Amino acid sequence: MNPDLDRLQPYPFERLRALFADLELPGGVDPIALSIGEPRHPLPDFVEPTLQAAVSGYNHYPTTRGAPALRETIALWLQQRFTLPDGIDPERQILPVAGTREALFAIAQAVVDPRAGARVLMPNPFYQIYEGAALLAGAEPAFYDLDSERGCLPDFSQVPESLWKSVQLVYVCNPGNPAGTVIPEDQLQTLIELAERHDFVIAADECYSEIYHPRGHPPPGLLGAAARMGNDTFRRCIAFHSLSKRSNLPGLRSGFVAGDAGILERFALYRTYHGCTLPTPTQAVSRAAWADEAHVEANRDLYAEKFARVVPKLQEVMEVSTPEAGFYLWPRVPDGDDEAFARRLYAEAGVTVLPGRYLGRSHADSGYNPGAGHVRMALVAEPEACVEAAERIVALYR
16 A cells, blocks of 8 residues: 555544544534535526536546537636736646546646655645645645734745755645635735746645625736736646635536646646546536626625624624635634634534634644634535524623
C-alpha cells in the first residue's frame, strides 16, 4: 500500500462523529445540521427538463475535454463575469471536471515534481483536500495562517524566502472557506508576481465566488487579476469553479478548471488516465446552468435573507458578523473552547456545528491553531430552520 495514505488525517466530519459518539440528541426537538456545506435550496427549474431531453446521451462515452458547446458557454460566462478583455480560449484554456473536489486533488498529482523538499502552500484553516493532495503527490504541506486578527486575509509577505524556493503549488480559496473573506485583486496580483519570481503554479478555488450580497460587489477572480496586470495568457494561473454552490447542484458533480493552456494540456493528459469524464446529460444541465443567471440571483437573495435574520440574533451572545461572501458563519465561541461548544450545542439544543480547530492545523512549535476558538456554521437549510437554530443557541447561552 502507498505509505503516504497513513499520513492522511481524519476528515473533519469523522472527527465530529467521534466527538458526539457518547452523546444523545435531546428529546422533543428536531435536529438542525449547520455543520456541512451542502446547499439545500430548490433545484433550478431547468434541471429536470434538460436532463430528460439529454437522457439518450448515456448511450455513448463522453470525451475527456467535454463538448465544445459546454466549453464555449463556460468561456462566455468567464469573460462576462471576470471582465476578461481578450476573452479565453474554450479549446485550450477550459477543461470541464467532475466537481472541483476531484480536480483540486488531481491538479497536485499533475503539477508537483515529487523531488526531495517539494512543498505545497495552502491556507490555514483550509479545505482538507488541499493537504491530502499534497501528501499523495509526494510533497510536504506548508501553511499560511488566516488569523481573525487580520480579518482572515492571507499575508504572503510573512512567507519566508526559504519556503518560497521550495514551493511548487499554492492553493488559495477565494472567497474563503470558512470565514468568507474576499482576497482583493491587488493581493492576487502580488501572488502572481511571486509565482513568476519563484516558479510555482497558483490553484484558485473560487467555488463560493457567486454567493455574495445582492447589492455587493462580485468577488474578484484570479484570471481577471492576471488579465489586468498584462498576463492575458493566465501564465501559472488556474481557477476552479463549480455548480455545487452557485446553482444548488452538489449531486451533479460538475465544474471546470480554466487558465494557463500549457498547464491544462498536461492536466488533460493526466485526466485521460485518471479523471471522471462528465456524462453527456450532465454536460447538458451544466451548459444550461452556466448560461442562466436568474437562479443564481434568487440564490443570493435567499442567503441574504438568512444572514439578515440569523446574524443579529447570534450577536446577542457571541462575536459574529456577516461574511463578505459564501454561506458560512465563523463566530468566536463564548467560552473559547470550540469542541466543548459543539458538544453542548448538540447535546442540549440538537444543533450541529463544526469546531474550527478541525479545519486548521496546529503549529508544531507553539501549538497555535488559527481555527481554534471558532465554529463553522453553514446557513444552507431553509430560512426558518436557520432562524430556529440561532434561537436555540441564544437560549442556551442566556
